[in-house]
Amino acid sequence: MDKPVFRFAPSPNGELHLGHAFSALVGYGRACAGGGRFLVRIEDIDEGRARARYVAGILADLAWLGIAWEEPVVFQSRRLPAYRAASERLERMGLLYPCFATRAEVAAASCGRDPDGAPLYPGLYRGRAPDEIARRRAAGEPYALRLDMAAAIAAAVKLASCPLRFAELDEDGRSQMIEARPERWGDAVIVRKDAPASYHLAVVIDDAWQGVSHVTRGRDLYAATDLHRLLQVLLSLPAPVYHHHRLITDAAGRKLAKSARDTSLRSLRERGVTPMDVRRLVGLA
């Protein structure tokens, strides 16, 4: 049987903090326990937020924690043609449409929230006449490509010939099949105005390309898995097993942010905290 493949996929938007340490240690721990492989992928396609200067620090923090990963580290910014090929495939399936709306227009017309709490897209540009789209494109108006969710779910159910589900492992490694409800995301953005993919498209393409069999990540991404499962079915990609772990919170119970300097691994290290202390702080020792 093939070895299980785990990964840690940080976005280089800031320094790693205790929450990332927990995520990486959980994934690495499971990889070691299961005789598996462990990969690192830098998710750096968000040009507005990703900074190359954080990458060396992220890798140094992981090494300091005692984590060993297989080389080479994959950078999403070097994988753009793969995302383009996938979005073109979805376009050929008739499942994407251009959306010229601004954030403010979406927020003003929206009537609900997606699972992340963002305004739910009200379908403003779904079903627009081809000549209007051609005219706007020719005029160079920026647009995102959105998934026609109803059509996508119908296509996926036909392809999978069963309801959409994914396997979720709990802390003790017990597996449960979870029903995916991607409709909660509305017509999600698949190709951003400012990047050749959305996180959702890039993550499913890369997990499949890297042969990731086990996705360990925080519960904040649990609902996104519904969308990921849908994209996997539409693009004929294998289904990894998921483990969405608990989140490390601050004293007030809030999820740690990249801006939370006091819990950055670098600042903890500088204050004499050891990797063993980090394990204790996140409840792993």
Ligand code: GLU
């Ligand atoms: N890059 C994402 C983050 O840093 C994680 C993506 C994932 O694990 O699927 O939050």
